[in-house]
Amino acid sequence: MDRFIVHPITKPLEGEVEVSGAKNAVLAQMAAALLADGTSRITNVPHLRDTKTMSDVLRVIGCRIDGESHELRIDTHGANHLEAPYELVKTMRASFYVLGPLVARFGRCRVSLPGGCAWGPRPVDLHLKGLEALGAKVNVTHGYVEALCDGCLPGGKFDFPISSVGATVNVLMAATLAQGTSVLSNAAIEPEIDVLVDYLLGMGAKISGRGTRTLIVEGVDELHPGDAPTIPDRIEAGTFLAGAVITHGHVKATKMCPGHLGALLDVFKEMGCKVTTGSDWADVDARGITLKPVSVTTHPYPGFPTDLQAPLMAVFTAVPGSSLIQDTVYTDRFKHVAELQRLGADILLTGNTARVTGGKPLQGAEVMASDLRAAAALVLAGLVSDGDTSVSRIYHLDRGYENFEAKMAKLGASITRVVE
DSSP, X not given: OOEEEEEOOSSOOEEEEEOOBOHHXXXXXXXXXXXXXXXXXXXXXXXOHHHHHHHHHHHHHTOEEEEETTEEEEEOTTOOOOEEOHHHHTTOGGGGGGHHHHHHXXXXXXXXXXOOSSSSXXXXXXXXXXXXXXXXXXXXXXXXXEEEOSSSOOOOEEEOSSOOHHHHHHHHHHHTTSSSEEEEESOOOOHHHHHHHHHHHHTTOEEEOTTSSOEEXXXXXXXXXXXXXXXXXXXXHHHHHHHHHHTTXXXXXXXXXXXXXXXXXXXXXXXXXXXXEOSSEEEEEOTTOOOXXXXXXXXXXXSBOGGGHHHHHHHHTTSSXXXXXXXXXXXXXXXXXXXXXXXXXXXXXXXTEEEEEESSOEEOOXXXXXXXXXXXXXXXXXXXXXXXEEEEOTHHHHTTOTTHHHHXXXXXXXXEEEOO
């Protein structure tokens, strides 16, 4: 099991770094290819553990996956094994995205209940209730979801009780091949949903309401294969820019969408950083400033993203005074707190709110990543600790960051991967 040795910085992070394609967007696009018979092409695909897992899931179903550089070609002509097994789905929740396309196109499927990052229960109830609202018959037995419909899904109306990106993805894809018109209310409006809508429209879907909480989908008889890029990864961009702040450095993230990261950039401005943006870049300069404590609460997009809660908490350890961060999206996503405390961080966790008293020296130690974003947070904290920090279970980080240590090295960090 690989681990990182994070060496303390000798000078603040500085330089430019290119942002890769978005993990959370491309996984949905890959699943959407199942809606059509033929070869779809997706570009700007990041080389990640999760994209490999999704490719393996599609291969089990019968698809042919080819790719070079950052392009994937998905041929669904041979898709006839309508099951996604536990061995793969347990490692990545987004594998569950194949449920909607399979039942919509083929009328039946069997998909294992998902796994993924090891923090708290994230039930798939909304996925299942949404598909039932479209007319699917859903049964959960022996750890698998079995979904059926007689002929085509009839379509229907579904009001998401809470905004859920994953459930919106699954139900939206299924609705494109339903017989009637489906209305999805309180749908997620994250950029990853917008790019999926664009991809589906390019395949011949009829969807209105892009960028709003209400999506109206007129079902069509069939879709055709689609070609489309994926968007830049806003969470990756945010992580590198957080590296500038925690080290009092100066980092420019390029090939990104600054508008997708507005909530984080506003926080950095409030902390006293100089933030400038262009059409496809964001620049954060924290040199020579005394960072100010702030209070942040996570919310669905366009609010502060829960996926940046852990990296921002690491940043707060370098901010003199008391900062607060509350997570209202996933209220138990705090396993990284104990590991940051092992480095000497002063964090008081009460319910879903963490109070970080920063500005105190951190000390290198052995820590363990509990999930993808926690891994990134521990690396950031390790950069400003006294002595080396050993971060184990970095397979979590490899799920969502492409060439992480190489990109960090370009900014001046020294991170050694130990293969064990």
